Amino acid sequence: MHKLLLKGGRVIDPKAGEMFTADILIVEGKVAAIGPALEAGEGAVMDVTGKLVAPGLIDMHVHFREPGFEAKETIASGSRAAARGGFTAVVCMPNTDPVADNRAVISCIKARAQETGLVKVYPVGAITRGIRGEELTEMADLKEAGAVALSDDGRPVASAAVMRRAMQYARMVGLPIISHCEEPALSAGGVMHEGYMSTVLGLPGIPAAAEEIMVARDIILSEYTGCPLHIAHVSTAGSVRLIREAKARGVPVTAEVAPHHFTLTHRAVANYDTSTKVNPPLRTEDDVAALKEALADGTIDVIATDHAPHTLEEKDVEYQLAPFGLVGLETALGLVWTELVIPGVLSPVEAIRKLTVNPARILGLPEGVLKVGGDADITIIDPELVEVVDPATFASKGRNTPFAGRRLQGLPVATIVKGQVVYNRNLAVIW
Amino acid sequence: MMNWKRKDLLGLKDLSAEEIKLILDTAVPMKEILGRRIKKVPTLRGRTVVTLFYEPSTRTRTSFELAAKYLSADSVNISTSASSVVKGESLKDTARTLAAMGADVVILRHPMAGAPVLLARTIRAAVINAGDGTHEHPTQALLDMFTVREKKGELAGLTVAIIGDILHSRVARSNIWGFTKMGARVRVCGPATMMPPEIEVTGAQVCLSIEEALTGADVVMMLRIQLERQQQGLFPSIREYARLFGLNRERLSLARPDALVMHPGPMNRGVEISPEVADGVNSVINEQVTNGVAVRMALLYLLSGGGMPDA
Numbered sequence: 001m002h003k004l005l006l007k008g009g010r011v012i013d014p015k016a017g018e019m020f021t022a023d024i025l026i027v028e029g030k031v032a033a034i035g036p037a038l039e040a041g042e043g044a045v046m047d048v049t050g051k052l053v054a055p056g057l058i059d060m061h062v063h064f065r066e067p068g069f070e071a072k073e074t075i076a077s078g079s080r081a082a083a084r085g086g087f088t089a090v091v092c093m094p095n096t097d098p099v100a101d102n103r104a105v106i107s108c109i110k111a112r113a114q115e116t117g118l119v120k121v122y123p124v125g126a127i128t129r130g131i132r133g134e135e136l137t138e139m140a141d142l143k144e145a146g147a148v149a150l151s152d153d154g155r156p157v158a159s160a161a162v163m164r165r166a167m168q169y170a171r172m173v174g175l176p177i178i179s180h181c182e183e184p185a186l187s188a189g190g191v192m193h194e195g196y197m198s199t200v201l202g203l204p205g206i207p208a209a210a211e212e213i214m215v216a217r218d219i220i221l222s223e224y225t226g227c228p229l230h231i232a233h234v235s236t237a238g239s240v241r242l243i244r245e246a247k248a249r250g251v252p253v254t255a256e257v258a259p260h261h262f263t264l265t266h267r268a269v270a271n272y273d274t275s276t277k278v279n280p281p282l283r284t285e286d287d288v289a290a291l292k293e294a295l296a297d298g299t300i301d302v303i304a305t306d307h308a309p310h311t312l313e314e315k316d317v318e319y320q321l322a323p324f325g326l327v328g329l330e331t332a333l334g335l336v337w338t339e340l341v342i343p344g345v346l347s348p349v350e351a352i353r354k355l356t357v358n359p360a361r362i363l364g365l366p367e368g369v370l371k372v373g374g375d376a377d378i379t380i381i382d383p384e385l386v387e388v389v390d391p392a393t394f395a396s397k398g399r400n401t402p403f404a405g406r407r408l409q410g411l412p413v414a415t416i417v418k419g420q421v422v423y424n425r426n427l428a429v430i431w
Numbered sequence: 432m433m434n435w436k437r438k439d440l441l442g443l444k445d446l447s448a449e450e451i452k453l454i455l456d457t458a459v460p461m462k463e464i465l466g467r468r469i470k471k472v473p474t475l476r477g478r479t480v481v482t483l484f485y486e487p488s489t490r491t492r493t494s495f496e497l498a499a500k501y502l503s504a505d506s507v508n509i510s511t512s513a514s515s516v517v518k519g520e521s522l523k524d525t526a527r528t529l530a531a532m533g534a535d536v537v538i539l540r541h542p543m544a545g546a547p548v549l550l551a552r553t554i555r556a557a558v559i560n561a562g563d564g565t566h567e568h569p570t571q572a573l574l575d576m577f578t579v580r581e582k583k584g585e586l587a588g589l590t591v592a593i594i595g596d597i598l599h600s601r602v603a604r605s606n607i608w609g610f611t612k613m614g615a616r617v618r619v620c621g622p623a624t625m626m627p628p629e630i631e632v633t634g635a636q637v638c639l640s641i642e643e644a645l646t647g648a649d650v651v652m653m654l655r656i657q658l659e660r661q662q663q664g665l666f667p668s669i670r671e672y673a674r675l676f677g678l679n680r681e682r683l684s685l686a687r688p689d690a691l692v693m694h695p696g697p698m699n700r701g702v703e704i705s706p707e708v709a710d711g712v713n714s715v716i717n718e719q720v721t722n723g724v725a726v727r728m729a730l731l732y733l734l735s736g737g738g739m740p741d742a
Contacts, residue, residue, distance in 0.1 A: 196629035200444065202544035202566030202601060205628065272545030317521055318543040320564070 003027050003043025004419060004429075009053035009380065014353035015369050024053060026376040029419035033372060045430045046421075048380055051413060054352045055370045056088025056377030059329060060359040061153070061178075061232060061256060061304035064090070064121070067108060068097025073309040073397045075109065078329070079118040081307070081396035083423040085329040086412025088377035089120035089367055091304075091359070094131065095154040101126035101137045106145040118422045119415075120377070122148045122365065124178065127166045133157050136166055139173045148363045151178035153232055158184050160217055167227035176228040176362060181214035181239070182206075182280065191320050193281040197266040203319060206281050212238040219246040222253055230362055231255040233306050235280040237290030244299040254362050255294075256302035259328060259335035260402065262291045268402055274315045274322035275402040278308070292345050301358045303351075305332045309398025327398040331389055333381065335403070337410020341383075348383070380414040380427065387411055435733040439551040439558040442567035443608040451609060455577050457729035458722070464501060465725055475504035478735055481534040482561070483525070484510045485541045490696060490720065491561050491570070495538050498727035504535075504735075522546060523553050530554040536734055539563070557734040565599050570730065571695050572605035574723040576613065578715055579650055581722070582691055587614030592644040592686070593635075594676055595654030595703055596665075598625040602695045603654060607635045620644035621654075621676060624665045641676050645685040651713075652693045653678050653704045669702055679705040683713065691715050 006024040011034065013019070023038040024031060064078035073081075075092075082090050092109060094100030100109060106123050113121030125142030129135045131152040139150060150170050157163045157179070170177050187210040192198050194205025215231055219242060222229035231243060234255045246253045260278060265285050268276045276282060294300040308325025315322050336355070340346045346354070360368030367377055386409045391399040415423035433449050443451065464472055480499040482492050492508060499506035509529075520528075522541070529537055536557045539547050544564035551558040562568040580586055591610050597603045597619050607617050611634040619630060620638040630637060638644035645651060656672060666672050683692065692704075692713045700706045709716060 194628055196632040199627035199630055200604075200633065202564050202604060204565075207628075272548045313521075316523060318541070318549060319545045320543045 001028060002419060003040055005038055005040035005043055005045045006048050006053055006378070006380070007045050009048035009051045011370065012052055012054045012349055012352050013370065014055065014349055014357045017349055019349055024370070024378070026416070026419045029376055031370055031372050031374055031376050034370065046414070046427050047430070048427065050382070052348065052381040052383060054379045054381060055356045055368055056415070056417065057086050057333065057355040057379045058089045058091070058359045058365070058368060059087045059305050059307065059332070060091040060302060060363060061258070062090045062092055062307040062329065063095065063309065063325070064092045065309060066096060066112060067105065071311050071397070075112040075121060076116045077395065077397045078307070079113065079116045079121065081327070081329040081394060082119045083415045083417070084395045084412070085331070086333045086379040086381065086415055087119060087329060088379065088415060088417045089122060089365070091122045091124055091148060091363065093151060093153040094124050094126040099126050099130050100124065101129050101131070103138070103141050103145040106142060106147050110146050119417055120367070122146070122363070124149045124151050124153070126150065127152045127157055127177065128162060131155050133159060133162055136169055139169055139175060143173055143175055147175065148365065149176045149178050149230070151180065151232070153178060153180045156180050156182040156184055156214060160221070163218065164221050164225065167221050167225040167229070171225055171227035176230050178230045178232050179214070179218045180232050181211050181218060183210045183213045186210035186213065191277060192269050193266040193283050195266060195284060197269055201269060201272070203269070208236040208238055208283065208287070211236050211280055212242060215239045215242045219243070219251055219253055223249070223251045226252065228252040228254070233258050233261065233280055234291065234300060235261045235283050235287060237287050240290045240294040240299055244294065247299060254301045255299065256304040257291050257295065257300045258304060258306045259332050259339070260326060262288055262295065263335050263339050264402060272319045273402065274317065274319055275326055275400045277319060277322050277324055278326050279324035292340070295340065295354070296345055301354060301362065303332070303336060303354045304359065305329055307396070309396050310400050312399060315400050326400050326402060327394065327396050329396060330394050331401060331403045331408065334387065334389070334408030334411050337383065338408045341410060376416060376419040378416040379412055381410065382413045383410045385409065385411045385413065439547070440569055440730055440734065441547050441551060441558065441560045443569045443572055443605045443612070444567065446612070448612045451573070451576070451612060454573055454726065454729055454733065455580060457733055458577050458725045461728035461732070462722065462725035464728070465721065470501050471503060472501065473503045474732060475499070475502040475735055478504040478535045479533055480504045480506045480536045480538065480731060481529050482506065482508045482538045483529065483540070484508070484561070486562070488540055488562070491540065494720070494723045495561065495727050498724050498731055501724070502728055502731055504731065522549060526550050526554050530556050536731060559730060559734065562601055565601055565604070567605045568601040569605045570723070570727055571602050572609040574719055574726040575606055575652065575693060576609050577722045577726050578693065578719050579691060582715065583649065586610060589615040589649040590618065590647060591615050591650040591652060592618045592620065592638070592648040593652045593654065594620050594641055594644060594678065596625040596656055596660060597621045597630065597654070598627045599657065599660070600654050604633070606652065607633045611635070618644045618648070622666050622672070625660070641682060642685055645682055648686040648690055650691045650693065651678065651683065651686055655695065655697065656699060656703050658699070673702050677703055677705065678708050680707055680711070683708055693719060695719070
């Protein structure tokens with residue numbers, strides 16, 4: 001019988017909002033007991049004294065590029081990056097080639113994830129065929145095949161009529177819509193936030209209004225149709241205000257923010273570094289402050305990376321020619337700790353909640369909690385560990401990070417999926 | 432006298448007033464060379480200057496080419512169509528090829544902002560930005576400043592009005608940085624749809640009407656309006672543009688009597704500038720072209736490692 005005892009850690013229960021010292025006994029991939037002074041018997045013991053023991057982190061927004069763009073990332077390399085970043089489950093966006101707009105592609109993604117066998121991979125199905133924003137996908141079939149949500153992420157659903165029908169149908173099927181909010185007529189040609197930095201750099205801008213108009217539209221449609229709506233990668237203060245007001249009114253809307261959006265501003269673009277080119281773009285100091293406030297007051301439910309790997313050749317070009325996106329899995333937890341927990345924006349329990357129970361609740365996943373009888377998906381965090389980000393050490397194929405050389409404190413040191421240690425940085429395991 | 436220390440000239444935003452002054456001072460003896468019967472000095476013999484143009488341009492490219500030839504450098508022109516920016520050899524690979532062939536100075540014109548920054552990071556050769564997207568066109572601004580300084584003696588205290596499509600103008604951006612660093616006041620004026628957001632952070636003052644911008648100005652700089660901007664919905668018609676933002680004799684009378692009228696060319700006569708103003712006594716448009724060669728000679732000289740020339 002496979003047994004593993006995690007000894008002496010500070011266990012975080014994000015659902016109850018508690019943190020307490022306890023051991024966790026894992027038997028056959030399940031949590032068998034949580035309590036003081038447990039014995040491993042003939043099993044292995046991992047000493048986690050001084051570490052935080054959290055439910056396995058869930059990243060509800062990644063691009064693993066398979067099938068179709070395997071030079072950027074594969075399900076295998078992306079899974080290794082997830083494990084190294086402390087994530088035990090990821091949710092993959094459907095903008096692959098072919099697009100995950102049918103049962104076959106969803107099944108293919110699940111099969112490849114099974115073969116890799118590192119972290120749990122949940123696919124998102126497309127809202128429209130080919131993410132072209134025109135015809136609805138077979139949403140019921142997608143759900144049956146294993147899709148946990150619907151999104152045309154990477155592209156907005158430009159037509160309000162299509163989005164309205166999509167929400168009506170998705171609600172019937174029982175899947176949430178994840179919306180990439182961008183009014184394409186306002187963002188067309190833009191490569192960075194429209195503001196004084198775009199003026200100085202002479203780069204075409206994407207105004208905050210391009211995001212906010214779509215956030216407003218989709219909130220109105222969610223309220224009208226009753227369809228649960230999750231706003232992906234919120235980046236502006238105006239979007240935050242709209243979401244806060246909608247939540248107060250009882251609209252079934254939730255929202256996520258990416259670490260780069262609460263850490264960096266458009267000033268980071270100053271030297272035309274293409275690793276700062278991301279959609280939505282890096283915004284202003286006021287937007288960053290509003291995002292932090294929204295994290296603290298619960299307006300923003302989830303922290304998700306929008307992990308978007310690209311090859312070196314694709315990014316090593318003129319700023320306007322480079323594709324949008326940056327990798328986030330292997331810097332996310334360090335940024336959450338350094339930018340949010342240590343400065344006191346979020347408590348450790350609140351931060352973990354936005355990386356576990358909240359995404360699980362939105363997507364209807366059983367993960368995100370530590371409970372006896374549940375899968376032993378666990379992330380061990382060393383809140384004191386400091387590291388300088390070096391992209392050369394990434395497990396992801398993507399090296400496109402704007403955080404190279406940045407000092408981060410609070411890092412994952414071990415990742416356990418169904419009782420298997422899929423990543424172990426430095427913890428001793430005694431048999 | 433300070434020495435030139437930079438490898439490249441990518442823009443005026445990061446230059447100091449001293450550096451700008453050094454360039455302008457160096458251009459004075461260069462202009463003197465241009466006035467000689469035999470316009471050639473051996474200063475850059477054995478040096479290779481490459482102009483790499485990803486956008487069509489006659490005057491800027493010719494100006495650089497003549498500047499190189501008058502200084503006895505070998506010059507090569509490479510003109511590439513804009514389509515090859517997207518497909519084919521990347522800018523970095525082209526640059527590495529040129530560097531491997533021994534180019535000492537690469538002059539780049541490119542439709543995308545920041546391309547010269549990428550180039551300068553890639554190769555050891557000196558890079559001169561000859562216009563990148565809507566970012567900067569530093570040599571144009573330097574020749575404008577040289578022209579104004581020659582006429583007015585000093586730049587500090589002058590009021591410069593820049594009129595037109597500021598949003599898409601790299602000339603405007605470089606001139607704002609350059610003139611404000613030298614102590615001049617810069618006003619910008621144009622259709623609200625063609626005013627970049629938060630342009631005030633550059634130090635420029637936004638004027639809502641051309642009359643406000645022109646009143647008391649020492650220098651009036653008119654920008655070329657690209658006619659395709661009308662199709663993009665940025666202004667309703669050429670007729671209305673000319674009515675609101677065109678410079679004619681009557682409007683020019685609001686400026687100081689000795690105001691200089693400038694235009695980076697090529698002009699749309701009868702649209703942004705009336706023919707009688709373009710060819711009038713206040714116009715220094717042709718002198719701008721001559722001074723462009725002198726300023727570019729100065730830059731080639733400085734970037735090739737010279738102090739003040741003894742020409």
